[in-house]
Amino acid sequence: MIAIDTNLLVFAHRSQVPEHRAAKGAIEKASMDSEGWGFTLTNLLEFWSIVTHPSAPPRPSTPAEASGFLQALIKDADAQIWLPREGFGQRLLQLGTRLRISGPRIFDLTIALTALEAGAHEIWTHDRGFRTVPGMRIVFPLTQSED
Numbered sequence: 001m002i003a004i005d006t007n008l009l010v011f012a013h014r015s016q017v018p019e020h021r022a023a024k025g026a027i028e029k030a031s032m033d034s035e036g037w038g039f040t041l042t043n044l045l046e047f048w049s050i051v052t053h054p055s056a057p058p059r060p061s062t063p064a065e066a067s068g069f070l071q072a073l074i075k076d077a078d079a080q081i082w083l084p085r086e087g088f089g090q091r092l093l094q095l096g097t098r099l100r101i102s103g104p105r106i107f108d109l110t111i112a113l114t115a116l117e118a119g120a121h122e123i124w125t126h127d128r129g130f131r132t133v134p135g136m137r138i139v140f141p142l143t144q145s146e147d
């Protein structure tokens with residue numbers, strides 16, 4: 001299964017950004033994965049926060065626009081939304097300590113761990129600093145390289 005990071009969702013939603021077409025294509029490609037695809041609740045929250053923010057250029061998306069974009073991915077492209085499982089907080093704390101995660105990279109770890117526990121084996125992102133968990137491959141579909 002393929003997990004999609006927040007930045008690809010934002011780029012696919014924002015038609016005026018240079019990465020729009022490539023991000024939209026990446027999501028379409030992910031949606032054809034035979035094992036499935038999706039994003040985490042944390043991605044949904046980050047996406048909403050970014051695109052509806054009052055200072056979002058060129059204008060903030062309305063709640064209806066943000067919801068409509070995500071609902072279309074769920075309904076039309078069979079995206080799954082993954083939730084943390086019971087005991088997630090304790091596992092996140094242990095892993096964050098072991099990997100020495102600091103600052104906002106804890107959100108990357110939250111996304112990666114939630115996705116891994118839902119069955120994803122790779123995460124597609126445009127964030128070169130993305131912090132993942134052991135066993136989760138990172139793919140940069142907008143530049144076609146992997147780490």
